[in-house]
Amino acid sequence: MSGLTGAQAADLTPIRTPAAPQASFVDWSGGYLGIEGSAGASFGAFNFHETRVGARAVPDFKTGDATGRSDRSRSATTAVGGLFGGYNWQTGPWVYGVEADLYGANLKRPVASTAQGLGYEGVDPAFSVIRAKTDVYGTLRGRFGYAFERALVYASFGLAGANARILATEPDLATGAVSAARRDLSYLGFTLGAGVQFAVTEHIALGLDYRYVDLGTSSRFDLGTLPGPAGGPLSTQAGFTSHQMMARLSWHPGGLTLPPEVDETAPHDPDNGDTGRFSLHGQTTFIAQGVPGFRAPYTGPASLIGNQVQSTTTATAFLGLKLFEGTELYYNPEFSQGFGLSRTLGVAGFVNGEAQKAGAPYPKLRSNRYFVRQTFGLGGETEDVPDGPNQVATRRDIERITVIAGKFALGDYFDGNVYAHDPRVDFMNWGIWSSGAYDFPANLPGFTQGVLVEYNRAAFAVRAAYTQVPKEPSNDVLDPRVFRRAGTTVEFEERHVLPFLDQPGKLRIGFFSNVGNTANYRDVVGLTQAGVFDDINDAAAATRAARRKTGFYLNLEQAVTADLGVFARFSNNDGRTESLSFTDIDRSISGGVSLKGSAWDRPADTVGLGTSMNELSPSHRAFFANGGIGLLIGDGRLNYAPERALEAYYALSLSKTLTLSFNYQLVVNPAYNKDRGPANFLGTRIHADF
Template identity: 70%
Template sequence: MANLSDRSCLMAALTAAGIAIGLPRPSGAADLDANLPPKSVPDFVDWAGGYVGLEGSAGGSYGAYDFGPTMIGSRRTSAFTSGDSTRRSDIGIDATTVVGGVLGGWNWQRGPWLYGMDASIDGANLKRPVHSGQSGFGYEGIEPTFSLIRVETDVYGVLRARLGFSLERSLLYATFGLAGANARVSAGYPDFDSGVATKAHRNLSFLGFAVGAGVQYALDKHFALGIDYRYIDLGGSAKFPLGVLPGANGGAVTTRAAFTSNQLMARLLWFPDGLNLAPEVTGSAPHDSGDGDKDRFSLHGQTTVVAQGVSNFRELYRGPNSLVPRQARQTTTATAFLGLKLWEGAELYYNPEFSQGFGLSRTLGVAGFVNGEAQKAGAPFPKLRSNRYFLRQTFGLGGETEDVPDGPNQVATRRDVERVTVVAGKFALGDFFDGNVYAHDPRVDFMNWSLWAATAWDFPANLPGFTQGLMVEYNRREFAIRAAYTQVPKEPSSDVLDPRILRRGGATIEFEERHVLPGLDQPGKLRIGLFSNVGNSANYRETVALTQSGLFADATEAADATRRPRRKSGIYLNLEQAVTADLGAFFRASWSDGRNESLSFADVDRTVSGGITLKGTAWGRPQDTMGLGTSMNQLSPAHRAFFAEGGLGLLIGDGRLTYGPERAFEAFYALNLTPAITVSFDYQHVANPAYNKDRGPADFFGMRLHADF
């Protein structure tokens, strides 16, 4: 017994010494603390400490000045229009806006919860001339054409408190605090008698509040990338003098000004002391608790910034919906994917999304548009929409099972391979139909509408591309059959969905076959879809006949007057095929009857497209992807005549038409920087944009930043 006691004492001494000096512990030492609770390892980043960085506009910034009421001598007048006391001058739509600067701050953190202070100083080029024809300052009977007032802001300062929640490598946060900015107002008033202009300048300072939200992602121990949205309300100034209006109707001019701004900023942050990073998550299969119940919650997010420009091209004339040469535009989206498991087989999902910016020419001028992120519901400031909210119920039919990992709009679960799935709520039909692993997501692969979708399929949707309804799917290992019935817009290109879903709606059915190609031993899928929509639309032949008879000035006016419930039907074919582990090919063809107006998606009646994508394994970049694709869009004869008579479609309409098929080529390279961040370089060439031989060809150059978690 004495020897055993001595051995125990020796073991304890060795264990204590090993802990003290960092030596390996004796193998039996684990027995001594076997009953102690295990040390927890945090599964999130510790952001505590200081940081500095740079920020710049992501998608542009938007501001608005308010002027008035304005006094000229003893007379009160509107600042921008007669009859109203004030009117906003929206300077973000037409102005070239550049915002960027430096930032710094400090974080404190308890568990996953973070609080801190954040400060930034940014320079801007936010300016707008206001013409006297808008101002109410012009002389009676005279409509001057010179710029009367010019307003601009070039420096912002923001000091905010932050409250956030750390999740793995990401931080979600809300902000509130103070904001300040300068403004300069200049005015010039002509004297028509002497011909000498009177000029006045005024410097203003604003102090107000800022609220917002953001997300940032840790790239490594010292650097993080973020997207930060802020709404700034700088209040109004006291009344100030703004020169003298000469002449008999003149007098001293006094006015007031107020300023608001919406800003979406990309941020690069440096943490000099380093971050305490969470351990990397390994494995793709979800954790099984032992009773088949997986994680109940799912939280993911994404942000995508697309900057795109078009070069000069030949144009013999220009119409209301024409593509304009020599321009550049930027779009930004930021989405949260929230999921909750309600009960066995039932999941609830919600996707709020911010979007900002417009496609080239305000998303007009090309039938197969060149930016898949550009929405017809674009806005010059970040606009929040509830794009998806739906309930998914899965009924397992027994037999073989499969594990599904946690992902966007997917709570980790185990399900039967043979199953029936029912989805009810608001969603995009592209979530379930016309999928293709090589060309279906403009946030990571092809951006041209005719390459990532079957563009002759006029899928029902509001302006951002979503609808409400029901989808049912039957799935087996070898095939799947799915069908949906959903709302259609109240009229073409409307943001309002028609509530009379029993009388007007869209029906879609798709058969998906899965195979392994003989000889290649590589998987592939073939999808065949049928669609038929009933919506409030015009008939092309009828509008052309009414226009040619002289009853209407153009086909658009005739269409507006003759819309009623009409049917539009069609079919699409979709093939994806792996050739090797790195090389894949795709092909699409779609057709619609082309008799009645398109309601939602594109001015296309016939289309074929195809291409390849290749992973970068051969050059040591297995996570990179390059793609080459081409497409050809066509119109039905009646649809051509509609545009030739001055008709305007969803995206196109040059006022007249010399018809030719619209052909496009696209090449992209997606450079994977981290598992969460990809930068893509994109080139597109479009011949006969909007089917018009009198315009183009046009070349488009783009850059895309995509981040997700």
């Protein structure tokens, strides 16, 4: 009888190797197809390098450039939308592939005139106008990117082509006959770009794709003969560049391998080796918004225009470093592109909280935040703070003093509200996500420099900031004279739990006082009506001096249940002098509700409904009635009524990092003008963060 010893038995035991850990990122390998559209976020320019009649260079009638150069279409929408497809290969987190797309265009603009400088006295400058049009683009690009979690960030490069039609209209003054010449051109150039996409399901991904297209300059071509005594053969050269931002929906028929869901609720535990020394987060937000036509018997230089669609895009990195215990350094570079409707003009409570007055047709990089934060713990109970945007994971005293110095947004610390404060995820109307009459100091993108101090306890917090103001209203340059012109904001925040609801809430009371280079409304109205100035805006510019504007706000947030919350705001300023930074509101009241989707098994979704009413002081009304132009509004005249807004949104959570929102707003009396509107606004928002 034979048997096995213990050692022999152990030798026969199957060796169990640990399972390979599942990758923490999507496998993007395989082919894909998709659709893309710009919704007003793409801009292009035809550049006529030299227009000649015979051997003479013709000055451009808009710019007066005597070389015949013309570049007048930079703000024109160019790409519209189309189809794309490609194939990816992946090695670890590194992704590379090839992609082709074909998409339509609508760049149609007059870009040059040949009337001026040819001896035609008193002739309409449009005597001969050259127009350029494009219809179709195509690209073939290589892509190289890096995958993490459900996201893919990539760069792209390759070939780009487009068609163009150049047309010249040439009336003969002697006979009245009109002739036209046309030249069809084909361009081939290069494209460079970058993008980000997020896996929503195993087969569907959403993304944003930016590309710069340079199609070079054509050789000289003829456009017929210009009639008249100073006429002759008409010829020109045309180049074309474009900045294009596309929202994309892609289908991956082979399926994407998704990473496992990560538990993001685990608390920070420094005792387990989590030092919380570094923090890296990011976000990107794309908003497309349109307004159909509305009643508008007249239009001024800062009026809302109907029948248009515009888009904005931002992408931000939140970088944090703990220098040593209690001391942290943060830096936020941010790309932004696009404009709000009517270039962010025409509504005092503007309808897109991501739209900047510093909009650009191309991605513009700014260092929006850089600041140091010093925390002084005062002992007692502590709290764990998880890693997040501009927050290194740490453990800190609940009772503490915090000092922040550098560049930041006052909205990061003041006038906060858990239900209505972030236009990237909740309400977008300026009069609902903020206290509209709070003229917080800021440059055009919304940031300032200064010092903030906060004292925090469990039941309340008190914070105060002393910051720079812009050199003049709606100026991107901050005034360096901080001891004579600056802004001060003080806020008291009370925290409570209502006993009959057993739900938390907060009440914030804020006061602000800004000294800036502004005009007094009553003074400039009087000077204009007395005939000292023909234009009230000239009177405002000529009489600006260091003047003080003061005001306050009340801000309430209250949870009713775990899923339902309500909010309300009231704000007021003195209304005597020009607003410096935010918008043209002297008094505002707003409120609304926010509901999570637990009742329909969508607990990560949110429904919001809010309303606001904005008003002007009597002297501010007189300023606009006499043709004044404010920070955002100015119809040239005014039939005054309070501006009222209603906003509703549904934020659909596609994943922990990706949210798709649908937004509707109704604005009655836009820019306080009963002669205009009401206007309806429809919007879509894609927000992703990590």
